[in-house]
């Protein structure tokens with residue numbers, strides 16, 4: 001067992017490491033690294049009927065190069081308000097700011113169910129344990145999606161976000177794969 005602050009401390013340290021790493025990359029270097037991430041997972045992504053992605057914030061890996069390799073529809077997280085669960089809606093046109101300050105499809109966009117899901121993260125282990133932003137949106141959403149049918153979850157990480165261990169709780173959902181610019185970790 002652990003106290004909640006163990007997650008908070010690791011989040012703070014890994015966010016700092018991520019900022020330092022990304023801050024040291026040139027624009028070209030960052031784009032090349034994001035292309036390298038896309039190459040690690042291109043077969044899984046090309047096989048998706050509905051690719052769940054995310055609108056990147058700050059130092060997160062930009063999944064645009066991955067989205068370009070998708071052959072099905074692209075869906076993004078969508079929230080009605082700050083108290084509502086995270087859903088997915090298809091991208092068909094312009095995005096608008098959502099309740100969390102993240103760009104999302106408009107409410108008229110069709111709701112959808114990703115069968116391959118790109119997952120942002122703050123930290124992860126080779127075994128697939130994940131540390132997120134700390135609101136449980138992805139844990140709850142992944143749990144619901146897994147209850148509805150097949151789902152492949154792919155965490156996207158800079159190599160400096162990979163750690164030996166993260167504190168886990170009962171509600172934490174493991175990732176099936178984690179792609180970094182240099183490696184693909186897949187659950188046995």
Ligand SMILES: Nc1nc2c(c(=O)[nH]1)N(C=O)[C@@H](CNc1ccc(C(=O)N[C@@H](CCC(=O)O)C(=O)O)cc1)CN2
Nearest residue numbers: 054055056057060077100101102120133135136137138
């Ligand atoms: N790219 C990305 N999208 C994501 C997540 C994520 O981790 N990364 N989320 C993972 O759960 C959900 C959104 N979670 C969020 C949780 C908190 C804040 C937040 O604190 N925002 C500040 C500042 C926003 C702004 O700059 O305008 C705020 O609302 O005060 C944003 C998103 C869904 N979409």
Ligand SMILES: Nc1ncnc2c1ncn2[C@@H]1O[C@H](COP(=O)(O)OP(=O)(O)OP(=O)(O)O)[C@@H](O)[C@H]1O
Nearest residue numbers: 007131132133134135136137138139140143171172
């Ligand atoms: N399946 C669930 N059911 C109910 N509450 C949940 C569930 N999953 C997560 N939570 C709640 O979400 C909160 C944040 O959890 P945690 O710190 O593990 O988030 P995280 O995995 O780092 O972030 P996220 O999934 O938002 O990217 C916890 O307080 C927990 O109670």
